[in-house]
Amino acid sequence: MRLALLVAALALPTFAQLKYPPTLAGAQEEVYKRVGDVQLRLWIYTPPGHAATDSRPAIVFFFGGGWANGSPAQFENHSKLLASRGMVAITADYRVASRHQVKVDSCVRDAKSALRYVRLNAQRLGIDPNRIAAGGGSAGGHLAAATATVPGFEEPSEIEKASSRPDALVLFNPALVFPASLSAERLGVPANDLSPFHHLQRGAPPTIIFHGEADTTVPFRPIELYRDKAVSLGTKCELVSYPGQTHGFFNHGRANNEYYEKTTARMIEFLTSLGYLAAR
Numbered sequence: 001m002r003l004a005l006l007v008a009a010l011a012l013p014t015f016a017q018l019k020y021p022p023t024l025a026g027a028q029e030e031v032y033k034r035v036g037d038v039q040l041r042l043w044i045y046t047p048p049g050h051a052a053t054d055s056r057p058a059i060v061f062f063f064g065g066g067w068a069n070g071s072p073a074q075f076e077n078h079s080k081l082l083a084s085r086g087m088v089a090i091t092a093d094y095r096v097a098s099r100h101q102v103k104v105d106s107c108v109r110d111a112k113s114a115l116r117y118v119r120l121n122a123q124r125l126g127i128d129p130n131r132i133a134a135g136g137g138s139a140g141g142h143l144a145a146a147t148a149t150v151p152g153f154e155e156p157s158e159i160e161k162a163s164s165r166p167d168a169l170v171l172f173n174p175a176l177v178f179p180a181s182l183s184a185e186r187l188g189v190p191a192n193d194l195s196p197f198h199h200l201q202r203g204a205p206p207t208i209i210f211h212g213e214a215d216t217t218v219p220f221r222p223i224e225l226y227r228d229k230a231v232s233l234g235t236k237c238e239l240v241s242y243p244g245q246t247h248g249f250f251n252h253g254r255a256n257n258e259y260y261e262k263t264t265a266r267m268i269e270f271l272t273s274l275g276y277l278a279a280r
Contacts, residue, residue, distance in 0.1 A: 018071035032117035045083035054126035057276035064138030103188030112164035134166035141174025177222035206236035212245030
């Protein structure tokens with residue numbers, strides 16, 4: 001598959017078009033990175049009664065959109081849900097091709113900067129720096145996985161300050177396997193350099209992946225290969241598949257929220273199994 005076709009497919013609107021920049025009621029907004037005159041923000045949702053003296057688990061979500069468009073509003077409802085259950089839940093902005101004329105390697109740099117910012121500011125934000133998950137959908141799922149698996153692509157001014165590696169992954173129809181034949185013209189680097197599958201190693205963080213078996217944008221078989229490799233290396237990696245479901249099936253607002261509710265219920269089970277959420 002040519003990369004241009006993959007990017008075009010991932011950029012298709014699989015859910016309602018979301019406003020950019022978003023206005024997210026109830027979230028604390030912070031700038032985590034400046035690149036020239038571009039300010040990249042986080043929208044932070046905290047549990048009821050949250051205080052800076054707390055040490056809560058956290059999750060940082062990255063939106064989908066083919067590394068070309070999209071909005072942090074995609075994970076507004078996921079974030080509110082997890083905050084209501086006791087986590088600090090964050091939805092992050094990052095540079096994309098349509099707005100900032102960047103390549104995919106810059107998207108990965110921004111995702112790593114976001115994770116590092118949260119860890120550096122954990123004490124101020126009431127977050128446990130050793131329980132920070134990354135999540136995302138489609139291209140955002142790739143970014144979350146890349147922060148856990150892909151070496152390099154760190155901002156030189158940040159690299160010594162804190163780790164950008166998450167402690168768990170929550171991935172929704174993520175792009176995890178980049179064939180070597182994909183052009184570096186759009187990626188910014190050779191495909192294997194940004195392919196989570198090709199960099200999986202023993203000790204990767206526990207992972208859950210939600211995927212539609214009828215997904216033609218990110219086919220199901222490579223996701224199985226990723227799961228199998230992760231498990232063979234001793235990583236806790238759950239693949240939850242849904243027959244007949246296509247790309248973006250999990251989004252809030254799709255199919256009367258049937259699959260949003262099913263996937264978030266399993267997400268909560270997974271995070272509870274890690275001790276990130278209290279059982280009910």
